[in-house]
Amino acid sequence: MSLKRCVALPPDEFRTAVFGHSYLHTRAADLAADFTDLFSPQALEELLSGGLRTSSLRLVRDGVEGDVARGCVAESGDAPGAAPFPDTDGLRQALASGQTLIVRSLHRFHPPVRRFAHELAAELGHPVKVNAFVTPPGSQGVDLHFDVQDVLVLQIAGDKRWLLRTPPLPDPLPAHAWFDVPARRREEMRAAARPLADLVLRTGDSLYLPRGTMHSPMTRDTLSIHLTVAVSTITRHDLLGELVREAVDDEWMRVAVDTNGLMSDPRLARELLGKAGERLAALAADAAPEDVLWAVRKAAFREQTPEPVPILPVPKDVRPRGVHRLRAGVYFHTASVKDGIQLSVGNRRVRLPASVSPFLTALHRDQVADTAGLTAALGEDNARKVAAALVDIGLLLPPSAPWDATTSQEAVRPDGAPGRESDPDHS
Template identity: 40%
Template sequence: MSISPLELRDVDAQQGGGVLDARLTHRDREEFAQDFWGRAPLLTRGADDFSDVFSAGAVDELISRRGLRTPFLRMAKDGATLPEASFTSSAGVGASITDQVDDTAVWRGFADGATLVLQALHRTWEPVADLVTRLGTELGHPVQANAYVTPPQNRGFDHHYDVHDVFVVQIEGTKRWIIHEPVHPDPLRDQPWTDRRSDVEQAARGEAHLDTVLAPGDVLYLPRGWLHAAQAQGAVSIHLTLGVHTWTRHALAEQLTRSALAALRDDPRMRGSLPLGTEGPADELALVRERLLAALAETDPAPLFHRMRRGQARPAPLGPLAQLQAVAGLAPDTRLRLRDALEARLEGARLHTRVGWLDFPEQDLAAVRCLLDGDVHTAGDLGLERAERLLRAGVLVPAGP
């Protein structure tokens, strides 16, 4: 099977370089891909100083001043998740919100040994969002981020495995990690560890593959399926988990099958009813298999696959007031650039992005292709009418002075 070539330049694939090797692994991309990606854990001591990304101060601000609601915060203790009602309350006068995080209840639970789980930090904390966007661009797989804040000598969860790869980034304090080999290698997203609870418990009693303490600046990469449990040591531990939701061959097979089935809707024989009195499909199976195999051989799953990819993440933030100002003041010398993390792809005369698609006449395609290089362009170079259209669509953004 081959995916037909598309007329595109994926700018996102060109702009992400540096996060994986410089900040997380200290291995070049080829070495990491060959020896560790999806294969084995990798511990990198002193990978970087991540104080620019997250901190104890960030935890306090998010909980006390950002008006978080569930599920942006979870709490867990002794391997179990606490009820949301135990740490949320009404937002008070002027806001009809009943599940806002209650900082006093959070403090009491934390003081009693509960772990705080700040979920989807790529949506609530800008430095984490920037790191996640760059990493996801570089890997070509969707990435999300959680933070785990654990009191001294406490743990949040029992031994388990994740259905996504993770980079564990220790921010503050220390935490002991115990890693065991998989009981179910490369689990799919609908194959959680709870389906194999007894196997996980038995494996956790055996000899560990890795037993280590992470200190601030250390990074641990774990492929999906590897068993792990962690416990804070003598001080509060804060770590980020960068979860990589890997695209798999099984996912590609799903897109291929869906594309083939869509094509078979146009086949009159396949739309036909089975004969009356048929006790089983054996008589019809040969025909169905033949037509299905032919459709699989001829169909192109690339458009559906890329559409699914675009739907797995969001583009970079867009300020509506700055955007309106750019439209109102548009001039030939206005500097513009492609919005980050759009997954912009030109397929024929249609530009596909995470914010929708736009069709262009033949005479505009050269300018649109030029945009995909990721450089800054002037509205005059692009054409004022075309530039305004792309600004209004949220595809272009002001590039600044």
């Protein structure tokens, strides 16, 4: 379990007593293992020399962006404006000059981090993104600030000092993003924050920060590499936003208003706002909670990349190995419709026989894709067709192709909990 490897507390205790409430520094000695299987100096060097583009990299020092494409040569045949491959000589010089190198979105292209992010998102119920920060000795990327995501810091190599201060704005939303706030307001919030902790993360340590916690990280006399695991929490504001989106079907809500008249008559304006609130409350009372939650979750996870699928077709004369299994990072929703059920996976939908419902229920409960249950309910031919439809919609992975020497170990239950394997931008 990803959460269990990051904190020494039992996962349930962390979720109820710490998550969203208070910072938590966990020392390497209290954890079962380090994080070098996720990322390491060697992994960094391999990524930078193995085809990564500069669009996945940033350079920053004291809050000022560096030119990560400096010295890079465009690849012939690339589309105009395409990000070039990085110049490792230039990156080495940038680090030597005190700039912090940020490797963005490791959860999209680095398999160990992708598996970790899928599992952690499933355990927490919120989307997860991961960046790597490489900071040379005696340097600082960004001064005192806060993030609008909850953050887990995993110290990969070296050590780093973290100054923490209390949140000047509890539970900030994306609209409160620090660098979108006017400079004067940022200074006011810095002044309002009170000292919270002064600590050092050493190799193998972790640090959890609730969103809004002011922090100022800086290296000492060693180079530091850490992963920033950003958890974009789904909030009550997101639920409200979905209700407002559903209000487009309310004819009363679509009527134009006379803003000039309302500006000159505050009483009438207040009555109108009150009426809008009443109609929104009525909509909330009549809405199906499962549909609202599905819409909110689908929107929240829209940038969460699922486990990749095989792109090559299986030769017709060769039988694939293995069994179908759940695809990591995929969430689905079912609804009863006439003569069957409707399965939604992201923005894709398929209508299935009602007899498939127990199978999908078992996916939620048992975390594995037992296609034998489909065969028992539908017969072999129909079960094969339904399994193919579930592969096509992106819920299940097909059996591995004969030429596939390795099989991914990512598996997740569709409601967000971690699954069993069925085959052998921040600080």
